[in-house]
Amino acid sequence: MNFHLTEEQSMIQKTIREFSHEVVATGAIERDRSGEFPKDIFHQLGELGLMGLPFSEEYGGAGADTISFAIVVEELSKACASTGITYSAHISLGGAPLHMFGTHQQKLDYLVPICSGETLGAFGLTEPGAGSDAGGTATTAEQRKDSFIINGNKCYITNASYSKVVPITAVTGTNTGKKKLVL
Numbered sequence: 524m525n526f527h528l529t530e531e532q533s534m535i536q537k538t539i540r541e542f543s544h545e546v547v548a549t550g551a552i553e554r555d556r557s558g559e560f561p562k563d564i565f566h567q568l569g570e571l572g573l574m575g576l577p578f579s580e581e582y583g584g585a586g587a588d589t590i591s592f593a594i595v596v597e598e599l600s601k602a603c604a605s606t607g608i609t610y611s612a613h614i615s616l617g618g619a620p621l622h623m624f625g626t627h628q629q630k631l632d633y634l635v636p637i638c639s640g641e642t643l644g645a646f647g648l649t650e651p652g653a654g655s656d657a658g659g660t661a662t663t664a665e666q667r668k669d670s671f672i673i674n675g676n677k678c679y680i681t682n683a684s685y686s687k688v689v690p691i692t693a694v695t696g697t698n699t700g701k702k703k704l705v706l
């Protein structure tokens with residue numbers, strides 16, 4: 524197996540390492556103390572083209588690979604672990620499900636603003652009674668014509684306060700074995 528970085532991966536590593544050193548590390552301890560969210564850092568990551576790094580260029584992403592994404596998480600986290608997890612959740616929890624399973628229109632509506640950094644990505648699975656056990660999901664989604672009525676509670680959702688749209692898991696009914704159908 525070849526563990527050497529490609530030219531593109533090395534370039535991404537150099538860019539994010541410098542940015543993390545100069546911008547992210549500065550003020551990290553103070554942000555930990557104050558709880559201030561670094562909106563400006565994510566705005567700058569958008570300008571660097573990193574907010575949609577592994578997603579298709581068609582939707583404003585950079586079309587990079589998973590190793591490049593891991594490099595960015597690694598470098599951000601070395602400077603500030605909180606910034607690293609925010610970025611990681613933005614891509615892997617918020618953007619990836621849309622990228623993998625969304626329709627073309629859903630990608631235009633929801634993935635494009637994630638790639639530009641206009642909104643942060645998030646994903647809501649955990650509930651007061653459902654964490655490791657997703658089958659314990661109690662939130663329901665009831666179809667009414669062309670929309671769903673959602674009823675329930677979610678908690679611990681990373682980036683939720685900074686996301687315009689949060690995909691969630693919800694129960695739509697039961698199958699013949701009375702097993703919950705979780706979407």
Ligand SMILES: Cc1cc2nc3c(=O)[nH]c(=O)nc-3n(C[C@H](O)[C@H](O)[C@H](O)COP(=O)(O)OP(=O)(O)OC[C@H]3O[C@@H](n4cnc5c(N)ncnc54)[C@H](O)[C@@H]3O)c2cc1C
Binds near residue numbers: 654681
């Ligand atoms: C920083 C942070 C960010 C998070 N971000 C998100 C997010 O963006 N979206 C989201 O949906 N959730 C998020 N979560 C929630 C996280 O996914 C849940 O906390 C996690 O799934 C565990 O669920 P729980 O807290 O209900 O604990 P529980 O599932 O109740 O687990 C409690 C304890 O029991 C153990 N345990 C559970 N099941 C078993 C088993 N079958 N066998 C043996 N031991 C078991 C666990 O290891 C743990 O020690 C976040 C949590 C944190 C801390």
